Amino acid sequence: MSATSADTLDSSVLRMVRTHTQSDNPSSFLALNTGNSHFTVPGVDGVVVYRRTGRHLVQFGGVFAAPDAYGKLLSGLRQYARDERLGLVSVQLQRPDAEQYREAGFTVNQIGASWAVHLPEFTLRGTRFMQLRNKISRALRNGLTVEEVPADNVEEALRTIDSAWLGSKGDHARPLEFLVGQVGGPAQPHRRLFVGSIAGAPVSYISYSPVFGQRAGWMHDLSRRIPGGSPGLMEAINAAAIEKFTAEGVEWLHFGFTPFTGLAEENELPGHSPAFQWLMHFLWAEGAALYPAQSQLEYKEKWAPHVVLPEYVAFDGPASIAGFAHIFRACNAF
Known part of the structure; x- marks a missing residue:
């Protein structure tokens, strides 16, 4: 297993993002952002993209890998985080990702939606x-x-x-x-x-x-x-x-991902955290100081989107405010 920081265009990561599209993540190209780190497992065709903030790994967009390699990379990432004594939180998962993470024992909740x-x-x-x-x-x-x-x-x-x-x-x-x-x-x-x-x-x-x-x-x-x-x-x-x-x-x-939007009970998976679900609805109503979700959604709805895609967050363990806060730290929000 290896974890590397990448500030140059990694053609292998671009290939994986282009090729391994089972989850249909519309934001997958953000994996190519400078400042991201990449996790791989020798002999496994796939990559995980993340940033480290404090004592947490914040992983982006699920696992970019073929179906038979998905679980190996997710398990490897989880073990790497535990070996380093780091919390692990994964954000902007699509529904197929969310189901894989739930089956692996993560706590998975809807965090928002993207629009197309x-x-x-x-x-x-x-x-x-x-x-x-x-x-x-x-x-x-x-x-x-x-x-x-x-x-x-x-x-x-x-x-x-x-x-x-x-x-x-x-x-x-x-x-x-x-x-x-x-x-x-x-x-x-x-x-x-x-x-x-x-x-x-x-x-x-x-x-x-x-x-x-x-x-x-x-x-x-x-x-x-x-x-x-x-x-x-x-x-x-x-x-x-x-x-x-x-x-x-x-x-x-x-139109990309907007947190706290498109929340719906039918989008939640079994085993989700009701407390975290409540927090997302509260931040939609009262969280403009943290993120202007309502004004962002207002702009997107001007274009009458045909598709709303729920997006998810997954915690290795119970849903936690600390893990959620580290997502915003990774985004340079504070």
Whole structure:
């Protein structure tokens, strides 16, 4: 067994993420983020992606492996954590992952959901999208132009946008990592970047990550804008990207994972923690200071998603506040 830190693009990890898609995790490309660590077992074709925070391993997205290797890697990771006397918590598991973890003895609970639009069915026509069309039109009337560009061509502009965006969040705001994408780095050639400009100056952008599996397509990932200015910037950029993706024959646009959303009793597995289930519902209602789930969901619902995919967290042992908190530590939230 081996655990390694990777800040360069590992072609074997990319191959595993592309190939082992049984769980259809729309966020699987985040496994390629710089700053992640990889766990492997000799002779086993698969990988586990994680970050260490304090005395915990926070594992991302289940096990990327063939079905006959899945259990071996999960068992190996669990033993590695125990040998190192570390807690183990796994996040952004899809339903097939969640069932495997439950069978292995983990405590598994729904933590949120991800959302997806089937592009062949999508249209902005009709009264349902009147407000969305108005916001997009307003941004365009205010001079917004949208262009897909290589990230290398706009590095300085992106830094300016990022700095202004983060500054608007308050003195103690930190850029999120791990469960969100990146712009730049070794994996950037596999992403797509759409930039919105006014009077030739970039003011906003959306990065899209590839999605593999049965609902292959792109994921609306990192998005930022200079505060103030025209409304409708992000909506106009995403509409332009949808138009381009649809012309290319792309089937799915995913909107990624939002914690505390899409919670439903029927999504829970046997043996889940009722106390942790209560906490997720409480954070949906009252947890905006921890994560703005309601405003994130409001944006996603503007696009009338066709599919809602429950996502799960798994604890090696009872569900714990400490393990949950370490997920947010791994994300650089605090």
